Amino acid sequence: MSGDHSHNEDQIDCGSRVNSHRHKYKEHKHKDHKKDKEREKLKHGNDHASDKKHRDKDKMKHKDGSTDKLKDKHKEKKIKVLDGKIKKEKENGFAHVKCEPDDDFYHSPKHEKSLKRERDDDEYDFKSKKVKTENDKKDKKRKQMEDIKPKKTKDKKGETADGKKKAKKEPEEKWKWEEERYTDGVKWKFLEHKGPVFAPPYEPLPSKVNFYYDKAMRLSPEAEEVATFFAKMLDHEYTTKDIFRKNFFKDWRKEMTSEEKAKITDLKKCNFSEMSDYFKAQSEARKAMSKEEKLKIKAENERLLQEYGFCIMDNHRERIANFRIEPPGLFRGRGDHPKMGMLKRRIRPKDIIVNCSRDSKHPQPPPGTKWKEVRHDNKVTWLVSWTENIQGSIKYIMLNPSSRIKGEKDWQKYETARRLKKCVDRIRTQYRDDWKSKEMRIRQRAVALYFIDKLALRAGNEKEEGETADTVGCCSLRVEHLKLYPENDGQEYVVEFDFLGKDSIRYYNKVPVEKRFQVFKNLQLFMENKEPDDDLFDRLNTSILNKHLQELMDGLTAKVFRTYNASITLQQQLKELTNDENVPAKILSYNRANRAVAILCNHQRAPPKTFEKSMQNLQTKIEAKRDQLSDAKRELKSAKADAKVRKDEKSKAVETKKKAVQRIEEQLMKLEVQATDREENKQIALGTSKLNYLDPRISVACKKWGIPVEKIYNKTQREKFAWAIDMADEDFEF
DNA sequence: CGCCCGACTTAGCACGCGCCAC
């Protein structure tokens, strides 16, 4: 395009910067250099220099430790907010429970009684689409969903690929995913549950187990408990890290009596080894328990699950995801987390906010205790919440992914991504045009969006410095995270990305970018006259970006691009790959397609500890199988010869041998496929994309290649994707 | 109108259960 130079850089309207120059908490090392190095090799060939470079940078960045004071301020604010929140009890906790007598999909033996309440037929007539008065966004969204809903019971216009009827199914038995949902942010009308399960109380150590500080020393129960947290982690690398030790010691001292505090002044002098040995012995003992004992524990767990692991939301008994409160312990942040090692406090009933319907049987706090609050807010989905003491954030107990409320949200997410599919070309054209805008903020927005689209980067919200590990996403990229090469390895206009993303997973990538469309030139411009730790996009943040995206398409946000690109990639890759003849090869193809997505989204994992070994085992197996095969072939040959001699044209022996050869060949192939698959998978995690980014209906549609869903999804996954399995046909198109 | 926080999704890792080979 000739527009390349139509705007002189000097003319750019600079406006004011969104983000001022920032002094970051300066200490970002990589979580595990060795790991990174390997990963890098795997993914990007051989850039050996970069790891070292990173390490050097880390050293450079140590001078500034300026942010500690922020914390107190931070805390103050939190308290205020908490106070304010108590007032805001909602008035909409009403509930009418209906009972669906024929609904045996969610069989609920225990709770049948609570289900048998008055039926309010009118209200639950979800076929009649009464659109209420609300005109808010959510309502709009809902309407969009309705348009593309598969209509099983009443087929309107078969507008969508998945809109076909499935007569064979009995929709009455299952959750009706196309049921009319509530409007105006109401998430449920009836919610009943038993509350959380608390962590077991601390059991003091037997008197023979000692803690040593110079000499044996008995700790107060409070101090002892915290000491055991540390003792249990002694084998972990964490306990060697300075920040971890510092934070731990500081918080531990808070739990000590004044005598203990006076005495124990140096963590280095603390000897936890006896405690540590004791716990190791305990865990051994647990493993060595008799069958009966193990069974007993299992039964007890099952009982707890049955009692606390389910709730009733509207007229269904639904599984709760995490009904156990997180036990106390030492905080294990990921990457270089400034708070690692801090004490994660024990959560008590008085910390707990319970959410349920007004007319439900309220969960009871343990005898002699009280909940912090019981509220009836049906505009949220959580059952229980509490505020965690490390970051001051709120933790929730919510439903399992198999639940209606989560499934529907999931479905909606993919529908939004499919809507993006319809207008992505338009959006791409627009951001390309915007690269040439005379407004700096628009150029930045356009380049950022390009990265988000092309590289599937995360949005990149700002983070509070010094509160978390120093990680970034697209909008929060800093100058130091990019390198520009006008020419690199024979390619023109290469951008090298090197930064830590979510969970401090390294993103390293070299990408050639469009010069004629000015990406490269824009980047040079954005980086001009800036320090390494200045923001690359200084006139952009996620809020600005998402507001813009919202204008381009209703419901569009940065993360929709990840979903869209992941799902569309899977679909394309599957079309390219799946022309193999047998099922195992097809599964391999599926996994490869899945892998392409995982690579796109940078979903990595540490190579499994047992990787080398298990690979060897597999090779041994393969060789054994090969031997077996040649044996079988030999036998077949001799059987054939034998049959010829005896002129026995339909020799049974020959037939059986033939079958044996075939079977072994199949087994061998299966093993070989498995080996390839595993090797390719060494450092790539497929699970995350499979669970969160790939429209499950694409996988369901793999029926058309003869791949049954069971081969792709295990039981839990099938439960999570019940909605997709229920509604998608083999001709589903994302 | 920016910032803060509540609600919800997405993320990797540890651990232990159950299955398979012997």
Next chain:
DNA sequence: GTGGCGCGTGCTAAGTCGGGCG
């Protein structure tokens, strides 16, 4: 019956995003 190991599952940290408030 046992031992090893691979996978599923639970756990909880760390993101995204929107709404409300000052």
